Amino acid sequence: MRDPSPWTLDTIPDQSGRLAVVTGANSGIGFITARELARRGAHVVLACRDPERGRAAVTRLRSEVPAARLELRRVDLSSLASIREFAARWDHDRLDLLVNNAGIAMVPFARTRDGFESQFGVNHLGTFALTGLLLPALLAAPDPRVVTVSSEGQRFARFDLGNLNAERSYRTAFAYVQSKRANLYFAVELQRRADAAGVRLGSMAVAPGLTRTNVLTGGANGSRGALYAKAVDLLVRAAFRPAPEGAKTSLYAATVPDLPGGSFVVPDGPFQLRGEPVLRPRDRALHDLHTPARLWRLSEQLTGVTYALPASPPPAAAPDDAAGRTPCRPS
Numbered sequence: 001m002r003d004p005s006p007w008t009l010d011t012i013p014d015q016s017g018r019l020a021v022v023t024g025a026n027s028g029i030g031f032i033t034a035r036e037l038a039r040r041g042a043h044v045v046l047a048c049r050d051p052e053r054g055r056a057a058v059t060r061l062r063s064e065v066p067a068a069r070l071e072l073r074r075v076d077l078s079s080l081a082s083i084r085e086f087a088a089r090w091d092h093d094r095l096d097l098l099v100n101n102a103g104i105a106m107v108p109f110a111r112t113r114d115g116f117e118s119q120f121g122v123n124h125l126g127t128f129a130l131t132g133l134l135l136p137a138l139l140a141a142p143d144p145r146v147v148t149v150s151s152e153g154q155r156f157a158r159f160d161l162g163n164l165n166a167e168r169s170y171r172t173a174f175a176y177v178q179s180k181r182a183n184l185y186f187a188v189e190l191q192r193r194a195d196a197a198g199v200r201l202g203s204m205a206v207a208p209g210l211t212r213t214n215v216l217t218g219g220a221n222g223s224r225g226a227l228y229a230k231a232v233d234l235l236v237r238a239a240f241r242p243a244p245e246g247a248k249t250s251l252y253a254a255t256v257p258d259l260p261g262g263s264f265v266v267p268d269g270p271f272q273l274r275g276e277p278v279l280r281p282r283d284r285a286l287h288d289l290h291t292p293a294r295l296w297r298l299s300e301q302l303t304g305v306t307y308a309l310p311a312s313p314p315p316a317a318a319p320d321d322a323a324g325r326t327p328c329r330p331s
């Protein structure tokens with residue numbers, strides 16, 4: 001049932017005193033998320049991979065919100081060294097909010113600097129490593145929150161722990177939705193572990209719905225040729241909403257007071273493609289106890305980042321993953 005007083009960007013309460021990091025804040029959903037947090041008084045760190053695009057975003061954001069308290073810092077989620085450097089340089093006494101927004105979608109096959117398939121490497125492993133390395137700063141905050149941007153497309157993932165890293169095959173759309181399911185599993189497992197450890201930390205996942213951004217045309221998708229660009233342009237114009245609509249679920253998850261940890265926030269319209277933010281507690285992925293725990297252990301092995309959070313009580317004997325295959329290794 002719809003809330004009688006719908007949540008809008010104007011509903012966001014005062015964020016003064018809150019220190020936030022938004023990854024991929026130079027573009028699309030991340031830019032709007034950073035802008036609206038700053039408009040409400042948060043101190044926002046724009047964590048961007050490209051300094052020039054980052055500076056352009058800061059200039060644009062300041063022109064729209066002159067009083068914004070901003071910092072630009074560099075992080076490339078396709079490089080564990082860059083992620084470690086970002087965390088090592090963290091010089092604030094805490095971190096109140098981390099919005100894991102940065103991502104790539106449907107890109108041609110490539111590997112990250114550390115040898116991971118790029119969508120799995122950037123979208124999931126980079127996010128996993130960054131959050132783990134920032135965890136001490138998050139736990140130093142009185143009411144820390146982590147928001148991880150998944151996708152409505154995660155529902156179509158055939159999650160295969162034996163092919164996360166394109167060991168057997170690579171199909172770009174499959175790899176994308178699988179990495180977005182990994183984002184959701186990560187968010188729920190982080191909440192489970194925080195709860196098991198008795199630490200105060202809220203971990204939320206969101207799906208933005210179809211949103212007009214650079215995600216299908218920027219970065220590695222920029223070299224796909226004129227026909228691809230034309231087709232995507234037509235699709236995006238016809239079906240995708242403006243970026244402020246897509247940022248609503250992230251901003252809802254980041255700012256609604258007392259939101260239950262482990263919430264999955266999606267648009268309330270058909271197929272979660274558009275609409276107003278609503279909780280989706282019945283998503284099957286949220287109730288899977290085994291796969292998120294296995295993904296977590298694998299992510300720790302692959303990234304070398306271990307969290308200072310104990311595992312939640314082990315679920316009953318886990319059936320092997322659907323395909324019964326050995327989890328991946330970086331190549």
Ligand SMILES: NC(=O)c1ccc[n+]([C@@H]2O[C@H](COP(=O)([O-])OP(=O)(O)OC[C@H]3O[C@@H](n4cnc5c(N)ncnc54)[C@H](OP(=O)(O)O)[C@@H]3O)[C@@H](O)[C@H]2O)c1
Pocket residue numbers: 023024025026027028029030047048049050053075076077078079101102103104105122149150151152153207208209210211212213214215216218219240246
């Ligand atoms: N748009 C949609 O319809 C939609 C639907 C479902 C989910 N999402 C999710 O929404 C999130 C935001 O995407 P968007 O739609 O706003 O697309 P976008 O405009 O392309 O923004 C993506 C951001 O991520 C950054 N990024 C990409 N690779 C990175 C890396 N290796 N290290 C650090 N930053 C990196 C990009 O930086 P550069 O500008 O330097 O490339 C950009 O700032 C993504 O996680 C995406 O999967 C989007």
